[in-house]
Amino acid sequence: MSLAPATRPDAGFWWARDDLDFRDGRLHLAGHDVGALAETVEGPLHLYSAARISANLRRVRDALAGTGLRSRLYYAMKANRYEPLLRHLAKGGQCGIDVCSPAELDRALACGFAAADISFTGTGVSNRDLERLLAHPDLTINCDGVGMIRRIGERAPGRAIGVRVNPERGASYGGAEKLSYAGDVATKFGIYREQWPQALAMARAHGLTITSLHFHVGCGYLTRELDDWDAAVGAGLAFLDDLPDVTTVNVGGGLGLPHREGDAPLDLGRWAALLAQRFAGRGVTVAVEPGDYIVKDAGVLVLGVTDVEQKRDVTFVSVDGGFNLAPEPAYYELPCEPVACAPRSFETAAWKPVTIAGNINEALDIWAHAQPMPELREGDRIALLNAGGYGSSMSSNHCMRGEFTEMLLPA
Amino acid sequence: MSLAPATRPDAGFWWARDDLDFRDGRLHLAGHDVGALAETVEGPLHLYSAARISANLRRVRDALAGTGLRSRLYYAMKANRYEPLLRHLAKGGQCGIDVCSPAELDRALACGFAAADISFTGTGVSNRDLERLLAHPDLTINCDGVGMIRRIGERAPGRAIGVRVNPERGASYGGAEKLSYAGDVATKFGIYREQWPQALAMARAHGLTITSLHFHVGCGYLTRELDDWDAAVGAGLAFLDDLPDVTTVNVGGGLGLPHREGDAPLDLGRWAALLAQRFAGRGVTVAVEPGDYIVKDAGVLVLGVTDVEQKRDVTFVSVDGGFNLAPEPAYYELPCEPVACAPRSFETAAWKPVTIAGNINEALDIWAHAQPMPELREGDRIALLNAGGYGSSMSSNHCMRGEFTEMLLPA
Numbered sequence: 001m002s003l004a005p006a007t008r009p010d011a012g013f014w015w016a017r018d019d020l021d022f023r024d025g026r027l028h029l030a031g032h033d034v035g036a037l038a039e040t041v042e043g044p045l046h047l048y049s050a051a052r053i054s055a056n057l058r059r060v061r062d063a064l065a066g067t068g069l070r071s072r073l074y075y076a077m078k079a080n081r082y083e084p085l086l087r088h089l090a091k092g093g094q095c096g097i098d099v100c101s102p103a104e105l106d107r108a109l110a111c112g113f114a115a116a117d118i119s120f121t122g123t124g125v126s127n128r129d130l131e132r133l134l135a136h137p138d139l140t141i142n143c144d145g146v147g148m149i150r151r152i153g154e155r156a157p158g159r160a161i162g163v164r165v166n167p168e169r170g171a172s173y174g175g176a177e178k179l180s181y182a183g184d185v186a187t188k189f190g191i192y193r194e195q196w197p198q199a200l201a202m203a204r205a206h207g208l209t210i211t212s213l214h215f216h217v218g219c220g221y222l223t224r225e226l227d228d229w230d231a232a233v234g235a236g237l238a239f240l241d242d243l244p245d246v247t248t249v250n251v252g253g254g255l256g257l258p259h260r261e262g263d264a265p266l267d268l269g270r271w272a273a274l275l276a277q278r279f280a281g282r283g284v285t286v287a288v289e290p291g292d293y294i295v296k297d298a299g300v301l302v303l304g305v306t307d308v309e310q311k312r313d314v315t316f317v318s319v320d321g322g323f324n325l326a327p328e329p330a331y332y333e334l335p336c337e338p339v340a341c342a343p344r345s346f347e348t349a350a351w352k353p354v355t356i357a358g359n360i361n362e363a364l365d366i367w368a369h370a371q372p373m374p375e376l377r378e379g380d381r382i383a384l385l386n387a388g389g390y391g392s393s394m395s396s397n398h399c400m401r402g403e404f405t406e407m408l409l410p411a
Numbered sequence: 412m413s414l415a416p417a418t419r420p421d422a423g424f425w426w427a428r429d430d431l432d433f434r435d436g437r438l439h440l441a442g443h444d445v446g447a448l449a450e451t452v453e454g455p456l457h458l459y460s461a462a463r464i465s466a467n468l469r470r471v472r473d474a475l476a477g478t479g480l481r482s483r484l485y486y487a488m489k490a491n492r493y494e495p496l497l498r499h500l501a502k503g504g505q506c507g508i509d510v511c512s513p514a515e516l517d518r519a520l521a522c523g524f525a526a527a528d529i530s531f532t533g534t535g536v537s538n539r540d541l542e543r544l545l546a547h548p549d550l551t552i553n554c555d556g557v558g559m560i561r562r563i564g565e566r567a568p569g570r571a572i573g574v575r576v577n578p579e580r581g582a583s584y585g586g587a588e589k590l591s592y593a594g595d596v597a598t599k600f601g602i603y604r605e606q607w608p609q610a611l612a613m614a615r616a617h618g619l620t621i622t623s624l625h626f627h628v629g630c631g632y633l634t635r636e637l638d639d640w641d642a643a644v645g646a647g648l649a650f651l652d653d654l655p656d657v658t659t660v661n662v663g664g665g666l667g668l669p670h671r672e673g674d675a676p677l678d679l680g681r682w683a684a685l686l687a688q689r690f691a692g693r694g695v696t697v698a699v700e701p702g703d704y705i706v707k708d709a710g711v712l713v714l715g716v717t718d719v720e721q722k723r724d725v726t727f728v729s730v731d732g733g734f735n736l737a738p739e740p741a742y743y744e745l746p747c748e749p750v751a752c753a754p755r756s757f758e759t760a761a762w763k764p765v766t767i768a769g770n771i772n773e774a775l776d777i778w779a780h781a782q783p784m785p786e787l788r789e790g791d792r793i794a795l796l797n798a799g800g801y802g803s804s805m806s807s808n809h810c811m812r813g814e815f816t817e818m819l820l821p822a
Contacts, residue, residue: 042539043539078772078809078810078811081811100772100810101770101810101811101812103811103812103814104810104811107811121772122770122772122810123729123768123770123771123772123776124717124718124729124730124731124733124768124769124770124771125717125718125729125770126715126717126731126770127717127789128453128454128731129717145718145720145722145727145729146720147718147719147720147729147789148718151718166722166723168723186722186723186724186725186766187722187774188722188727188729188766188768188774188776188777189772189774190722191722192722192723193723194721194723194724195720195721195722195723304537306535306536306537306538306540307535307536307556307558307559307562308558309556309557309558309606310605310606311556311577311597311598311599311601311602311603311606312577312579312597312603312604312605312606313597313605314597316556316599318534318535318536318556318558318599319535320535320537320539322535324805327807331742355597355599357534357535357599358535359512359533359534359535359536359537360534360535361489361511361532361533361534363598363599363600365534365599366599378538378558393808393809394735394807394809395807396738396805396806396807397804398489398804398805399489399511399512399515399533400489400492400512400514400515400518401512401514403514
């Protein structure tokens with residue numbers, strides 16, 4: 001398979017890679033025939049590759065190792081919480097895990113992560129949440145606001161805590177506003193400079209030691225957004241001057257991946273070099289918590305074609321699963337590339353544009369508009385790429401069409 | 412409580428009504444103290460009033476009765492499928508029910524609706540779906556496309572069917588594009604004029620009798636959108652000329668309700684008068700299938716305040732439930748009015764703008780921006796109004812913060 005940019009798919013699809021490509025005319029993921037696997041279950045299939053997940057992790061770990069910095073890697077569980085996937089990560093000791101609710105914490109523990117390898121970074125944390133978190137002394141808890149510092153101080157004076165700050169800068173995929181965690185408008189996340197003295201005083205008043213600094217300044221960023229991201233990291237690190245006890249700085253997640261043809265992938269070498277510059281001589285461990293970057297391109301959602309028909313001037317391909325199984329294309333404009341599992345033809349010049357529609361009674365339930373596809377028929381299967389992150393984990397039972405099977409292909 | 416438009420809440424809130432208002436300083440729904448009920452459960456509470464649901468139904472039924480037309484009312488189940496709520500509707504014989512998936516059909520049957528009182532109006536219907544639907548000969552099945560007519564014909568030749576058509580006109584709340592089911596761009600819904608001869612021929616070829624005509628041309632429409640809606644109904648009825656066996660015409664749902672101060676409620680009298688004109692002399696039963704209109708303003712989502720604090724220049728009120736419990740405010744820009752369950756003061760001139768934030772790790776998880784509210788403190792409760800439709804039914808377990816209690820207040 002050529003790696004050159006392709007205009008014809010038989011010269012290489014933009015999304016193809018060693019472990020995801022056609023073999024004998026059929027889509028394969030991690031050596032498995034995607035369509036054939038889907039035949040073994042009824043209805044929609046969320047399929048994940050453990051090998052790809054490990055490879056994604058390894059790539060980040062290697063990049064971090066190349067910096068010479070001490071580093072830690074936490075997988076952001078909210079991207080995908082399928083238990084076999086979590087157990088795979090825990091078993092390999094490949095990473096720690098970041099959780100954002102007590103229920104996620106419980107699942108991480110149940111899947112084999114030790115509390116010392118778990119960080120909690122949540123928002124709107126209730127006192128009931130806190131009781132459950134504070135039962136684990138080794139858990140890193142990043143405080144999202146002054147009130148959370150106070151409420152921890154009242155319950156566990158003297159504890160070590162992390163603080164999440166908001167550096168008022170950030171970087172998101174294509175500058176998407178919906179995905180902005182830090183920027184011009186005050187968000188709910190983290191402690192702002194204006195409240196910083198108050199936060200430090202609150203921690204002191206309760207004898208809390210701030211051992212970890214956290215800021216999350218990106219969402220889906222690629223190479224083109226790295227300069228913004230780097231500046232945001234610099235702004236976050238400015239808070240470090242006031243924190244003599246900090247041993248770890250977590251720069252959050254948000255590492256992105258290509259969603260469309262023409263999206264250049266994130267240059268991890270450059271990413272790591274920027275981190276190395278920013279952290280040089282600071283004597284702290286750098287932590288990152290990617291979610292999507294680890295799981296998104298390791299997963300495909302496989303759906304069956306229920307009908308193909310003309311509606312006015314548009315050819316609609318209806319499939320047996322809707323946006324409730326993977327909401328990002330409909331709600332966040334982050335497309336999942338649709339691929340026929342067994343194209344009848346690879347002559348892409350002859351492919352015709354179709355609209356791929358889900359089975360939910362909402363107009364926005366469209367997987368792709370005007371997508372060039374080979375001829376498709378009732379009973380065929382298509383795979384939606386990049387469905388491994390924020391797909392099943394955000395799924396709903398809207399219209400009671402929420403059932404699907406999950407499957408992790410072993411590494 | 413005055414019904415005059417109010418600038419001060421003690422002169423009447425815009426959302427207040429006989430069964431939803433303050434009594435002795437505390438918010439009451441259907442005679443129950445909302446905050447006190449929420450104290451009896453842990454975490455978020457979706458609370459519904461059976462009396463309000465019945466009143467909403469009765470209002471539509473009375474308006475239809477006033478037309479002198481034969482009429483049928485189907486509740487659109489996808490708006491809210493809480494079983495006690497469905498049983499309440501079935502028990503009262505107050506309406507039929509419209510379902511959009513086999514699982515919804517099963518639930519409707521389990522909750523006491525007879526197949527003859529159920530209509531199915533789905534999209535992307537698979538052959539597996541069809542097997543489950545066709546097991547019920549009395550079920551009205553509205554075919555969403557030519558392919559579905561064919562596939563029913565192959566399995567149940569001679570059956571009676573409904574057809575859903577797309578009149579290429581529609582009306583939605585404030586003209587919202589995301590909610591458009593029928594308009595300039597070809598949608599996945601219904602059969603277009605271009606494919607109409609083909610649809611008729613297909614039904615004929617399989618001996619299927621078309622006894623029902625369906626079109627869904629609205630979403631959340633209010634009085635200001637009634638002219639658009641009326642024109643769309645007219646366009647839909649044009650298909651009737653080719654359908655000698657049709658006994659029922661279903662004009663769909665989409666009846667809206669006020670979301671914001673200043674939204675004038677739907678004038679049901681005018682709505683019914685327009686229907687009466689359009690249907691005069693046609694000799695068919697008119698059917699409607701409201702969802703939101705029946706349940707949305709009968710439900711509130713009650714959340715607990717976890718923290719109140721300044722972030723930069725904004726006061727954030729954090730609550731213990733996020734947009735995953737009721738996605739419309741975040742995704743559809745349909746606000747849920749936040750109301751303190753026990754305001755410390757009714758001097759609204761002194762109320763201060765706050766941002767109400769959920770507990771999900773996403774920037775868009777904000778219930779309201781710059782909302783004037785009385786002083787709120789940790790442990791207080793707020794009710795989000797208009798959460799009875801497309802709230803719990805679209806909820807997800809995002810961040811594993813998907814748990815909530817549901818409760819139906821008896822009529």
